[in-house]
Amino acid sequence: QSALTQPASVSGSPGQSITISCTGSSSDVGGYKYVSWYQQHPGKAPKLIIYDVSDRPSGVSNRFSGSKSGNTASLTISGLQAEDEADYYCSSYTSSSTRVFGGGTKVTVL
Amino acid sequence: QLQLQESGPGLVKPPETLSLTCTVSGGSISTSSYYWGWIRQSPGKGLEWIGSIYYTGSTYYNPSLKGRVTISVDTSKNQFSLKLSSVTAADTAVYYCAGCVQTEMALDYWGQGTQVTVSS
Numbered sequence: 038q039s040a041l042t043q044p045a046s047v048s049g050s051p052g053q054s055i056t057i058s059c060t061g062s063s064s065d066v067g068g069y070k071y072v073s074w075y076q077q078h079p080g081k082a083p084k085l086i087i088y089d090v091s092d093r094p095s096g097v098s099n100r101f102s103g104s105k106s107g108n109t110a111s112l113t114i115s116g117l118q119a120e121d122e123a124d125y126y127c128s129s130y131t132s133s134s135t136r137v138f139g140g141g142t143k144v145t146v147l
Numbered sequence: 148q149l150q151l152q153e154s155g156p157g158l159v160k161p162p163e164t165l166s167l168t169c170t171v172s173g174g175s176i177s178t179s180s181y182y183w184g185w186i187r188q189s190p191g192k193g194l195e196w197i198g199s200i201y202y203t204g205s206t207y208y209n210p211s212l213k214g215r216v217t218i219s220v221d222t223s224k225n226q227f228s229l230k231l232s233s234v235t236a237a238d239t240a241v242y243y244c245a246g247c248v249q250t251e252m253a254l255d256y257w258g259q260g261t262q263v264t265v266s267s
Contacts, residue, residue, distance in 0.1 A: 083254075
C-alpha cells in the first residue's frame with residue numbers, strides 16, 4: 038500500500054491559518070469516513086487531534102479542524118500558535134482493512 | 148485513564164526476531180470494540196503502520212511486512228505483543244504501541260515508544 042501524500046512542509050505566522058492536505062485514493066481516503074490526524078512534537082509520541090474526518094477528541098483545541106473532498110482530506114489550524122510547531126500525519130482506513138499513514142508535514146511558525 | 152507501555156530488547160541482531168510487548172493499564176484489553184496496534188518510525192522518517200489486532204482476535208498487517216509480522220494478545224496479562232522476524236538494519240526504528248478505545252477507528256491512546264536498533 039502506498040503512503041498518503043502530504044506536503045513536506047507548511048509555514049505560517051502567529052495568528053494565521055494554515056491548511057495541510059492529505060491525498061489518497063478511492064480505496065482509502067475517498068472511500069471511508071475514517072481519516073484521522075496526529076500531531077507529533079520532537080521526541081514525543083503522536084497525539085490524535087482529529088478522527089472520523091472532522092471530529093475532535095475531548096481536550097483538543099477547536100483551532101484544529103478537518104474536512105474531506107473526494108480523495109483529499111485536509112487539516113486546518115486557525116490562529117496559529119508557537120506550540121503548534123510540530124509534525125502532522127494523516128491516516129486512513131483502507132479497503133484491505135489496514136491503515137496507512139501520510140508521509141508527514143512539518144509545520145513551522147514563523 | 149488508560150496507559151500503554153512498550154517493553155523489549157533495545158538491540159536485536161540480524162536476522163533474529165524482534166519481540167516487543169505492550170502492557171495496558173487502567174482498563175481491560177479484551178473490552179469489546181477496542182483494537183490495538185503497532186506503529187514504527189525510522190530515524191528522521193514518518194510513521195509506518197505495522198498491524199492491528201481486534202478484540203475478536205482478528206489481525207491485519209501491513210502488506211509490505213506480511214510474512215514477517217505476528218501480533219497477539221495475552222488477556223491474562225493485559226498485554227499485546229509484536230514479533231517481527233528476519234530483521235535487518237531497515238527495521239531500526241522507534242516502535243509505538245497504540246489503542247483505539249474511545250473512537251471507532253483512530254488510535255487515541257499511545258505508548259511513549261521504544262527504540263529498537265538492529266545491528267550485529
